[in-house]
Amino acid sequence: MYNGSKVLVGLGLFFLIVTVPFWLGFGTEELAPELDLDTPAIAQLADKKCIEPTGVMREEHMQLLEQWRDQAVRMGNRYYEASDGTVYQASLQNTCLDCHSNKSDFCDRCHDYGKVSPDCWTCHLDPEGMEL
Amino acid sequence: MRINRRKFLKAGGAATLVMGVLPVAQALAEKRQSGEAADVKWGLAVDLRACWEHQQAGCRECMDACHYEHNVPVGQGSKEEIKWIWSAPFKEVFPELEGVWEEDLANSAALALCNHCDNPPCVRVCPTKATFQTKTGITVMDYHRCIGCRYCMAGCPYGARSFNFRDPRPFIDKANPSYPTREKGVVEKCNLCAERLADGLKPLCVDVCPHGVLYFGNLKDPQSEISRVLKDRFSLQRKAELGTRPKVYYLL
Numbered sequence: 094m095y096n097g098s099k100v101l102v103g104l105g106l107f108f109l110i111v112t113v114p115f116w117l118g119f120g121t122e123e124l125a126p127e128l129d130l131d132t133p134a135i136a137q138l139a140d141k142k143c144i145e146p147t148g149v150m151r152e153e154h155m156q157l158l159e160q161w162r163d164q165a166v167r168m169g170n171r172y173y174e175a176s177d178g179t180v181y182q183a184s185l186q187n188t189c190l191d192c193h194s195n196k197s198d199f200c201d202r203c204h205d206y207g208k209v210s211p212d213c214w215t216c217h218l219d220p221e222g223m224e225l
Numbered sequence: 226m227r228i229n230r231r232k233f234l235k236a237g238g239a240a241t242l243v244m245g246v247l248p249v250a251q252a253l254a255e256k257r258q259s260g261e262a263a264d265v266k267w268g269l270a271v272d273l274r275a276c277w278e279h280q281q282a283g284c285r286e287c288m289d290a291c292h293y294e295h296n297v298p299v300g301q302g303s304k305e306e307i308k309w310i311w312s313a314p315f316k317e318v319f320p321e322l323e324g325v326w327e328e329d330l331a332n333s334a335a336l337a338l339c340n341h342c343d344n345p346p347c348v349r350v351c352p353t354k355a356t357f358q359t360k361t362g363i364t365v366m367d368y369h370r371c372i373g374c375r376y377c378m379a380g381c382p383y384g385a386r387s388f389n390f391r392d393p394r395p396f397i398d399k400a401n402p403s404y405p406t407r408e409k410g411v412v413e414k415c416n417l418c419a420e421r422l423a424d425g426l427k428p429l430c431v432d433v434c435p436h437g438v439l440y441f442g443n444l445k446d447p448q449s450e451i452s453r454v455l456k457d458r459f460s461l462q463r464k465a466e467l468g469t470r471p472k473v474y475y476l477l
Contacts, residue, residue: 166367169359171423187403215408216368218296218400 126206129198134191144175144188155211158185185217194220266343266362266445267417269431270454270474271336272438273315273461279436280312280334287336287430287439288312294418294429296406298389298396307387309415310338310430318463319475336439338430339364339385339415340463340471347377347386347414356414362444362472363417371411378412382464383471386414444472 094100109116135141143150145157161183164170173183182188193199196219204211291310292299298307316323318335345364347356355370356377378386392409400406404420407413418428426432431441442449451474460474 162369166365166369167357169361169419169423171420184403186405216405218402218405220402 123206126202128202129195132192132194134194138192143192144173144179144181146176158189158213161185185213186219190219196221264445265360265443266472267341267422268442268444268451268455268472268474269338269341269417269428270440270451270460270476272440273335273475273477275436275438276336277315277333279438280336284436285312286433286435290429290433291415293399293401294404295416296393296397296401296404297413298393298406299398301391301393301396305388305390307389307393307413308337308385309413310336313337319461321464321466322461335475337383337385337463338473339417340383340469340473341415341417343470343472344468346380346382346469350376350380352376356412359419361422363419363422364414365416365419366412366414368405368407368411368413373410373412375412382467382469386412388412440476 130141145153150157161173164173165183171183173181175181190196196214200219288310291297295309297309301307312334314331315326315333315335316331318337323331341362341364343362345356345358348358348364351357352374353370353372355367355372356364357367358364373388375388378388389407389409389411393407397406418426418430421428427441431439440451440454442451444452444455446452454476455474458476460476462471462474465471
């Protein structure tokens with residue numbers, strides 16, 4: 094191999110640079126965020142449960158919100174029947190945020206951890222940021 | 226079994242016929258279904274002269290209520306004004322009637338809002354179907370889909386659509402927590418309070434009008450308030466000659 098040592102050093106450097114995020118984070122531990130469920134509305138609930146089981150909400154809330162968006166805005170069907178038969182208004186601001194009025198300690202903690210930035214809040218108002 | 230040329234061609238012809246007729250039959254069936262569902266067509270009527278007189282006395286109840294309810298930004302200057310329901314001189318609302326009316330009426334304040342046309346040009350030109358017509362005949366927007374191309378603004382002959390040139394939030398004095406705002410780069414318009422109609426309420430402007438000069442109801446129901454008032458009184462539609470078939474009527 095011509096210039097074998099230089100090529101190998103270059104390959105090694107390349108490998109180091111590409112994997113630098115792993116080396117920088119090595120040994121540090123990023124804990125999964127604790128969600129804050131302590132809001133006045135939730136404290137008043139007799140039966141502390143979300144509209145669907147917690148696991149479903151955790152994994153599929155984004156699909157549910159998209160379904161709500163389409164059914165409320167485009168079909169004009171503004172109510173959602175949950176799997177337990179309860180009917181809720183299909184509204185992010187009027188249903189979700191009624192209980193989860195602490196967006197920064199509920200929505201944002203997970204979204205920041207997962208490095209996702211949903212663009213809901215450019216239009217939808219959260220009760221914490223109401224002063225605009 | 227042997228297939229000869231003749232049988233093959235016959236089978237092919239029959240298959241082509243079925244394939245051609247099926248979609249047409251399906252489309253017709255769908256149209257019939259949606260026709261049955263649409264037994265509601267909302268309309269609104271403004272008592273022109275009475276509204277003008279109360280506006281002269283300073284009444285702005287419907288506009289203020291609408292702007293708060295829907296987080297409509299106020300005070301961006303006339304070029305960037307966001308209009309849901311607004312007041313304009315009669316001669317601008319009915320320019321085609323120039324010369325027909327006395328001078329005092331020409332400058333009187335007429336209430337204007339989206340006409341919720343039966344044949345809405347804004348819906349036809351929207352490339353993303355962000356603007357669409359509901360089954361009850363209201364022209365509404367899905368702001369999630371709006372790309373801000375402003376074709377609808379060019380298409381609307383009534384100036385009922387406004388573009389957010391800037392972030393509207395700094396121009397909202399007091400926000401209504403139960404309704405979203407819009408963002409920079411989308412068009413917005415009156416939605417005839419689709420969110421209230423879904424709950425069986427009347428549009429807010431009609432409900433809050435302290436003088437009862439706004440009428441609302443189902444145009445397809447001959448017993449509704451609006452059908453009766455339209456039967457009793459002479460009414461105008463804005464630029465009816467354009468064929469947009471507005472569903473906002475002005476009673477004289």
